[in-house]
Amino acid sequence: MGIVQRLEHVGLTVTDVERTVSWYATMFGSRRVQEMHWPDTGVRGVYITLGDDGSQLELFQKPGTHKHLEADLGMARYEHFCIQVEDIHSTFADLEEKGAEIAFRPRLAKRHGYVAMVVDPDGIRIELLQILSAERHAELVREQASR
Amino acid sequence: MGIVQRLEHVGLTVTDVERTVSWYATMFGSRRVQEMHWPDTGVRGVYITLGDDGSQLELFQKPGTHKHLEADLGMARYEHFCIQVEDIHSTFADLEEKGAEIAFRPRLAKRHGYVAMVVDPDGIRIELLQILSAERHAELVREQASR
Numbered sequence: 494m495g496i497v498q499r500l501e502h503v504g505l506t507v508t509d510v511e512r513t514v515s516w517y518a519t520m521f522g523s524r525r526v527q528e529m530h531w532p533d534t535g536v537r538g539v540y541i542t543l544g545d546d547g548s549q550l551e552l553f554q555k556p557g558t559h560k561h562l563e564a565d566l567g568m569a570r571y572e573h574f575c576i577q578v579e580d581i582h583s584t585f586a587d588l589e590e591k592g593a594e595i596a597f598r599p600r601l602a603k604r605h606g607y608v609a610m611v612v613d614p615d616g617i618r619i620e621l622l623q624i625l626s627a628e629r630h631a632e633l634v635r636e637q638a639s640r
Numbered sequence: 641m642g643i644v645q646r647l648e649h650v651g652l653t654v655t656d657v658e659r660t661v662s663w664y665a666t667m668f669g670s671r672r673v674q675e676m677h678w679p680d681t682g683v684r685g686v687y688i689t690l691g692d693d694g695s696q697l698e699l700f701q702k703p704g705t706h707k708h709l710e711a712d713l714g715m716a717r718y719e720h721f722c723i724q725v726e727d728i729h730s731t732f733a734d735l736e737e738k739g740a741e742i743a744f745r746p747r748l749a750k751r752h753g754y755v756a757m758v759v760d761p762d763g764i765r766i767e768l769l770q771i772l773s774a775e776r777h778a779e780l781v782r783e784q785a786s787r
Contacts, residue, residue, distance in 0.1 A: 496731050497668050497691035497723050500647045501769050504719035521644050529750050540751070544644035553719060562716045569709045569762035571718030572651035572700060576644050584643050603676050604687070615716035622648050 502540075502549040503574045507615050508561070510539050510554035516614050517541055517550065520588055521576070543576060562616035573610065573618035581607045581623035599623075601637060605630035649687075649696040650721045654762050655708070657686050657701035663761050664688055664697065667735055668723070690723060709763035720757065720765035728754045728770035746770075748784060752777035 507513040517523035523541040526549060530537050535556045540549050564570055578584045581599045588611055589595065596610035596618060607623045625633070654660040664670035670688040673696060677684050682703045687696050711717055725731045728746045735758055736742065743757035743765060754770045772780070 496725055496727065496734075498726060499691045499693040499724055500650065500695040500721060501724040501771075502722045502767075503647065503650060504722065504767070506717050506719050508716050527751060544646045546646040548647040551719070551722075555713070557714060558716060560715050565712075566702070567704060568707050569655050569705060569764065570653050571721070571764065572653050572698070574647060574718070574721070575649045575651065575698075577646055577648040578643055579645060580643065587643075604674060617716065617718065620649075620651070624648075 500548070502543075502551050504551040504553065505615075505617055506553045506555055506558050507617075508554075508558055509614075510537055510552050512614055513552050514539055514541060517543075519591055520593055520611075523550065548576075573620045575608075575620035575622050577622050577624060579623065581609055581621050584621060585609050585611075601630070601633055647695070649690075649698050651698040651700065652762075652764055653700045653702055653705050654764075655701075655705055656761075657684055657699050659761055660699050661686055661688060664690075666738055667740055667758075670697065695723075720767045722755075722767035722769050724769050724771060726770065728756055728768050731768060732756050732758075748777070748780055 514523070514525060521543065523543060526540040526542055528537070528539050537554045539552045541552065542548070543550055585599050594612040596612050599607045599609040602608040602622070605625050605627045607625065609621045611619050611621070613619060661670070661672060665688070668690065670690060673687040673689055675684070675686050684701045686699045688699065689695070690697050732746050741759040743759050746754045746756040749755040749769070752772050752774045754772065756768045758766050758768070760766060
């Protein structure tokens with residue numbers, strides 16, 4: 494098919510866009526790319542980078558959005574988004590030192606890689622993924638099982 | 641910083657994972673990559689491709705998730721995810737012909753590109769984005785304004 498290229502961004506509605514921009518800047522080095530404002534609706538949008546390959550987050554602040562995300566478990570939903578990192582252990586240690594809320598610490602995934610999960614100031618869940626070769630992953634799973 | 645590489649996947653919890661896998665296969669040519677099952681919780685996960693650069697969707701089916709997504713506008717939330725496409729007009733025409741629910745049709749974005757939005761069977765919003773050069777975008781905006 495070839496018409497779909499890739500995930501380009503995730504759009505989030507947040508309670509305090511400046512707080513969120515600062516948080517992603519501190520935690521992930523995100524930089525402000527563009528800002529928008531729709532005066533008729535009072536909506537503000539800030540686009541920030543997520544890594545260096547062009548992935549972005551679109552952050553919206555909309556009148557009336559005032560509370561933290563709490564998933565309705567009965568409802569279909571966005572569960573998390575995932576960013577690929579080079580070295581999950583060093584990234585995670587850095588996030589922890591900077592005070593990120595932690596959902597779970599680095600562990601071997603069922604997919605070939607390590608995963609961890611942190612939570613942003615609005616309760617948005619961010620998975621970290623370090624991809625490993627199938628061989629390296631199998632080796633680590635065996636090591637873990639033999640401990 | 642350089643430790644964050646890119647958006648790698650988005651995780652969704654859906655009401656009927658086989659229906660969702662079929663829908664993304666039909667609409668976007670997504671292919672099944674891996675399946676997982678956690679017998680202790682009854683959770684099933686299916687990973688599917690989103691384009692050819694390694695982006696994926698993680699689809700979870702969890703006991704008790706029975707209803708369509710309806711955003712709580714007072715709550716911080718995931719708003720949509722966005723996939724980059726080569727030619728939004730042909731992709732959109734194809735999706736429309738295949739019966740995709742449409743949120744809005746292709747239009748010039750404030751960012752340099754065209755955007756459109758479709759909705760999956762659970763109410764998950766999927767933005768389509770065709771990136772244009774800043775010059776081409778400015779030209780199209782001028783053309784549109786002079787019509």
